[in-house]
Amino acid sequence: MHRELRLRDVGRRYGPRGRWVIRHVDLAVAPGTLTRVEGANGTGKSTLLRVLAGLDAPSEGRVSGRPRTAYVPERFPAALPFTAAGYLTHLGTVHGLSRPEAARAARAWLERFDADAHAGTPLARLSKGSSQKVAVAQALLAEPGLLVLDEAWTGLDTAARDELDRAVGERTAAGGAVVFVDHDPRRLAGAVDAVWTVADGTLVRRTPAEDPSEPGPCVTVVVQGPPPPPDVLRMTATATETAPGTHRLTVPATHSDTVLRALLTADPPRHVVRVAPATPPTDTPGTHR
């Protein structure tokens, strides 16, 4: 399966006499985890993501264990002489798919982001939002081991944002690592495994006590059967056995589809008794910000 991507004492500056943009960064991104990177503007978030995506080589330190990587930039004004579907097919093959697979995946992802009407539109004529959908689709279509999202939600409409949230959930459920930056502090809240803050040119892990603690909308799933499999438990906020053989799971809404699919296809399949909107898992007062 995928290996863990490790940054050891990584620093990055542009030019041998340039200012250090980031320095002394130690970071491990394990397979199947969702990592959020925060920081004020101009602190080096994008540089860190470029190093994570393999676009920038570290000026010092080491990066090891890189899985197959995909990157989504914040803006994708790609005035390339391709149609949306043609471009995605090319990118799919660059990601390692065969041409028919890539063409199929391109259609499927354009459809998922409700952009199939633009499949034959030249990239140069796409709106900003549709361009961003193409940028997101090229990263998702090859199911990368590491997905790096630099404010990828910016410019997407609400439906596409939700779809991207779900796609991120599916990626981590399938064992891929996802690292993202987004200006919305509630983005994927409740599903994030680690939050790192870029400050003063280095990276600090936010301790759980000061975690966002503003979990997004959750869903309660009641299932019957043996205890839920570990890949499901990884996506749940809380899991309690309310009665023998009955489990109540609280799941971030973005991951509900993935959790239900995992439960229904588990061996033995679990019986889903009830799915309902839930209040987020309660925090002890004081840690709530």
Place this chain on the structure above:
Amino acid sequence: MTALLRYQAALLLRSQRWLPPVILYAAFLAVGVQAGQPVLDSLGYAAAGLLPVAAWLVRICVTGEPPAARAVVAAAAGPARAHLACLLVAAATATVLGTAAVVLVSLVGDPVGTDHRTRVPLLPAAGAGLLAVLVCVLLGTAVGALTAWPLLRSTGRAVPALLLAALLALVVTGSPAQAAVEGLVTGSQSGKVPLPLLPLAAAALLTAGATALACALTARRAP
């Protein structure tokens, strides 16, 4: 790598940015190559003209993508490999163009020396022309790679540097391109077809070095 090459080739072909250098090269040939001229002279002329064209094609391929699109491909394939694909596609395009020029020149040229009396065997002459074309394509690729991103970023410096380097590569003694072209011209005077293998080897080495340098710097320079 095949997928990257297909992508870059499609990008170059569909962008139609190859048209200006190709048209200019065709005009260059139309002006300088006439039916009945000694074939080795014309081949030398065709090869020399291809060097700046190859450098220009490299520039077109390297600057063909907006930074965001380049980043997306570089993440998927690695920045060095993505850059290598740009250079290879440009060199291949220049080679196709040069091969067409050699065929054309061999057909319209007269298989004689400069004195219009000594016979020059046509097929070996065309072969020598093809080798000289390869030398110029390789050196042009090196010039293009060394005068574009990631080595030179601002267009204001890169374009004059490209023109100057291309000119120097053609005239400075010791340059493989100069040696290959010179070999064809003196071969035409003496009526002996040269075999520019040494310039070819030197050009291959130089270009490999330039390509390795450019590819290694892609992840180190600012985007």
